Amino acid sequence: MHTRRTHRRTRTGSTRFRGALLAAALLATACSAGGASTSAGSPAAKAVGSTEAATAALTPLPKATPSELSPYYGQKLAWRDCGVPGFQCATMKVPLDYAKPGEGDVRLAVARKKATGPGKRLGSLLVNPGGPGGSAIGYLQQYAGIGYPAKVRAQYDMVAVDPRGVARSEPVECLDGAEMDAYTRTDVTPDDAGERDELVDAYKEFAEGCGADAPKLLRHVSTVEAARDMDVLRAVLGDEKLTYVGASYGTFLGATYAGLFPDRTGRLVLDGAMDPSLPARRLNLEQTEGFETAFQSFAKDCVRQSDCPLGDKDTTPDQVGKNLKSFFDDLDAKPLPAGDADGRKLTESLATTGVIAAMYDEGAWQQLRESLTSAIKEKDGAGLLILSDSYYEREADGGYSNLMFANAAVNCLDLPAAFSSPDEVRDALPEFEKASPVFGEGLAWSSLNCAYWPVKPTGEPHRIEAAGATPIVVVGTTRDPATPYRWAEALSDQLSSGRLLTYEGDGHTAYGRGSACIDSAINTYLLSGTAPDDGKRCS
Helix, strand or coil, X not given: CECCCCCEECCCCCCCCCCEECCCCCCCCECCCCCCCCCCCCCCCCCCCCCCXXXXXXXXXXXXXXXXXHHHHCCCCCCEECCCCCCEEEEEEEECCCCCHHHCEEEEEEEEECCCCCCCCCEEEEEECCECCCCHHHHHHHHXXXXXXXXXXXXXXXXXXXXXXXXXXXXXXXXXXXXXXXXXXXXCCCCCHHHHHHHHXXXXXXXXXXXXXXXXXXHCCCHHHHHHHHHHHHHHHCCCCEEEEEECHHHHHHHHHHHHCHHHEEEEEEECCCCCCCCHHHHHHHHHHHHHHHHHHHHHHHCCCCCCCCCCCCCCHHHHHHHHHHHHHHHHHCCEECCCCCCCEECHHHHHHHHHXXXXXXXXXXXXXXXXXXXXXXXXXXXXXXXXXHHHCECCXXXXXXXXXXXXXXXXXXXXXXXXXXXXXXXXXXXXXXXXXXXXXXXXHHCCHHHXXXXXXXXXXXXXXXXXXXXXXXXXEEECCCCCHHHHHHHHHHCCCEEEEEEEEECCCCCCCCCHHHHHHHHHHHHHCCCCCCCEEEC
């Protein structure tokens, strides 16, 4: 989905990852759902308008592996100790350009935790937390490899690969820590021409930094290419079919794999699904609506609590939103001290990111109330700055992970930009502000960043049908902020063998978040291959 630093972020606040930056990250790029490469596998579709959905489907690749790719498919991984107890790591080579495999390689980091037994070994279970830009290896080592149900870990080797350009796999780098600090506090609700120019300059500087760091790789970090890399890994691991759990953007990656290789698709769980048929502007607009839905749910809960700083039991959710927007406006005029070692203050942009970060998991709502109380009543911005830093993966030493850099690189390659100029954003503001009175303006301006990307997009919106694939479980959460529920409905309808599994609740994604009904359905599918009935609902 496209927006600025997109919200595909990993779950902090627990040992799990949030896994979805997607389209809304304030200043980042947005989450992209299109992404067909112009090389083999791209859909035979015309370009789509700014609001209509695509009708052409992603074309499967030939079943036979091209001879020039045989060295990659036949390679042997040299597993070594990771430095993390129980895990092994290796490096896998894939071609930089699948259309020209002789013109260089990309080295991908792979990690696994062997099946613990007892029970029959079922092969490898590949996991991806989303982003794009989230480290799958980090997710494996910090959550999936130790936190997935014991029965699943007993029968599967738990495996992850950081996609090309991400984390340990030749990461794209764009700005240093100080430059990222400046970027993250850039005003994304410009009040005049001068502030608009500053925002455009920030996007240009970010893009130029990425282009200078990885001019060749930046042209080859598409979702189609990452999905093809997963097929190489499947073969290298010795699995006849791919078994996979993907969250958020990871659902687009998994669905793309199924569209390219339906005959090699095994048990796929796509949790927090994206709709690949939508163009960037539509994705961003619908994600904006998703964050508003989540905020309304938070607002209703907040006013029932004794420590809500935005209203009391008689305050409507709309008024809660107005109160929060008033707080943001105050910050725009006068940022708050935050006790930061580097002297950073809490700006409107950083505070908005902090609030959005808490929308991913209702378990963070108490932390958000406390942080807002400190900021509004005590003029202390530290709590919201911590939430914002967690979203951007800012480290204690002032450095950043490459999450936001990879996020932009993939999104801006996967889909044509949502907007090409500030004038287009201004024209769209009423629509975005209607979608979310609190977040709409900022998310609209955040959707401009890909306009200045140094590499032209290679993808376009398309449907994914994956005709011939075994049942694919698509999971949607009714009040998901980052991947609106309608996207799960759309993807499950597109997939020939899609089975929609619904979680009626809050937060981003559903597996492993406390619903015994959801977990039981997915565990049964992974262990026995029996998919839930299409349309099954859980709470």
